[in-house]
Amino acid sequence: MQYFNIIRILGLLVTILSVTMLPPALVSLIYRDGGGVAFLMAFVLCLITGFIFWYPNRDQKGELRAREGFLIVVLFWTVLASFSAVPLMLLDNPSLTTTDAFFESFSGLTTTGATILTHIDGLPHAVLFYRQQLQWLGGMGIIVLAVAVLPMLGVGGMQLYRAETPGPVKDSKMTPRIADTAKHLWYIYLSLTVACAVAYWLAGMGPFDAIAHSFSTIAIGGFSTHDASIGYFNNPMINLVCVFFLIVAGVNFALHYAAIQNRSLRTYIFDPEFKIFISIQVILTLICFIVLIASGYQQSYETAFDEALFQAVSISTTAGFATTNFSEWPIILPLMLIFASFIGGCAGSTGGGMKVVRVILLYLQGIRELSRLIHPKAIINIKLGRKALPDRVVDAIWGFFSAYAAIFIICMLLLITSGIDEFTAFTAVAACLNNLGPGLGEVAANFASINDFAKWVLIIAMLFGRLEIFTLLVLFLPSFWRD
Template structure:
């Protein structure tokens, strides 16, 4: 293990992150909300820490190996989430304990969107902007951003990319060089953010709200600048804009790239994962719409459809925006939406969950086993579109599913041990492991009332979900640490 090389890169990345504290500081000066000092102190502390980690190891030039990439990825997200605590802690207008500050920081960075804050609209604008920016940076992954510039620092990035980008087929690259791949990912990401911002603005949001909500929409995060979330605007148009961009952000960014370079929308229709994703979303919306219609939850059919569409897409893509209290709907629907969040979006998107491609492979593997029971001598293969999926990939998907289930059970049992009821423990674990945000029971509105122990368990769940379980679990194996 090249520890000094890892520390050198970690120090550089912390210094890079400290620069992201400048925009919220500028917002504090514009709105004169008193948060400027907090962000200045946070910047000084973070860049000092980064420098102290980097400087003793500045001459270490060894290349990263696969194991180094996994360790650096976990260290970076853990350290970055810890550095992200500082603005919450230093801002006098937001009196948070270290636990609450950590929960808010990791929730933002992992795009979970769970919050312990109330009266959000009364917080300083700088803190509001910082929360949204955290989600935007975490959405695509700050490490992917760093990969785009690391070659200029003499650091190879492929190991980081493999550890960070989700999905079972993540060795496939859009461009021959990993730095070019990361840059193209961010070009698309930034373009979607800009278009979403202007769409929100044209729909009636102010510039601050438009930028803030575009950040969390494209990141599929769910943080808002209001307690009522998207419901504050009470606009069917804004709801539809949010739905469109949540769906776009939940599609594999490599497919976006293929569509742009090929100048054809057929890339979306040819991709089996995108087709599966759209089918799942359509079926879910129909079920929710018909149910709220039958139970007369809303006054008109138009409102029922708009709310059903918005909440179905928001929860199933793991964004967690709200326009109404979906937890008060007929119990069948909240549980259905929570289970839908386990599927999430497509691989290599900003959405959470297991990912559609894995669910498709699990389903097709299940069908193959049923066929083998009927025809034991038959030869069956698992296909994704017209492509035969290698057995190694199928095995990896089953292994991932088993690990995901194990982590879920362990964390849920831990929450039950802290005194939470069954529904709260189940939904909170699902919401944080799937990077969803809102849950049911005691965490339907926010997570302020649960114990500190439960909050730390959920922070761990957020990290497991954001880093797709294996990246963390591999560090717990004796094999990883053997030289």
């Protein structure tokens, strides 16, 4: 294991992270809210620490193996999220404990969107901007965003890319060079962010809110600059803008790249995962709309459809934005949407959950096993679209699902052991493991009231969810550490 090389890379990444402390300080200067000092102090601390990590090991360069790639990916998220908590600990408003600062930082960088903050409207603009920026940086994965830079720093990028990129098709390349791939992903991500900000502004948001919400929308994060989230604006056009860009961000970015290269929308139409993803949004919206009207919760068809569409897309894509308190809906709807978050977005998107393609393959495998009961000697291939998938991929999906279920159960039992009721524990773990954000019960509004032990368990759940379970779980194998 190339430990000194890994420390060198971490030093570079912490140094780069320090630069992200400057925009909030600039925002503080513009709005004169007094929150900039903490970010300047954090900038200096991260810069010095990164230099101390990097300088003694600056000549330790070498091609990374797969094992180093997995370790670096995990360390990037844990180390950078930890350093991202520094300015939150230094702030006077809000005044956070170490646990709360780490929870908010990890929630932001993993794009979970669960928060321990209350009275968000009264926070300094610098803090509001920083929270949104954290989600934006984490949206595509810090590794994928940085991989265009790492090759220039003497780091082989493909191992990192394969360790970070989710889904069963992670071995496929969009372009011959990983740096080119990352740059194209970056351009798409940046372009969507700009387009989303402009659309929010044209729909009625102020410039600050438009930029801030574009960060968390494209990242499918869910942080907002207001306690009432998107509902603060009470604007159906803003709701539609949010829904549109959440769906766009929930689609595989490789598919966006292919559509741009082919200059044809037919690329989306022929993609099986995209078709199922859109079908899920339509079905959830219709069910929510029908139940809201039939139950008498909403009398207005227009309002019912607006709320149904927004909450169905927001929760199922794991964004967690809100225009209403959906936990007060007929109980079948909040539970259905929480379960929908287990599916989440498409593989290669900024969404959380198990990913649509994995659920499709689990379903197809189930159908194949039923067919084998009838025709035991039949050779039945599983196809995704027109492509037959090797059994190794299907086996990996089952392994992922088993690990996902095991991690969920362990985290939920730990929360119950800490004194949290079963309903809250279930939805809290679902919200964090699926990188969703809001739960139900005691964590419907925020996570401020739960105990510190539960918060640390949920921080680990966020990491497992963002790192697609296996990337983190593989570090617990003794064979991983043997040379």
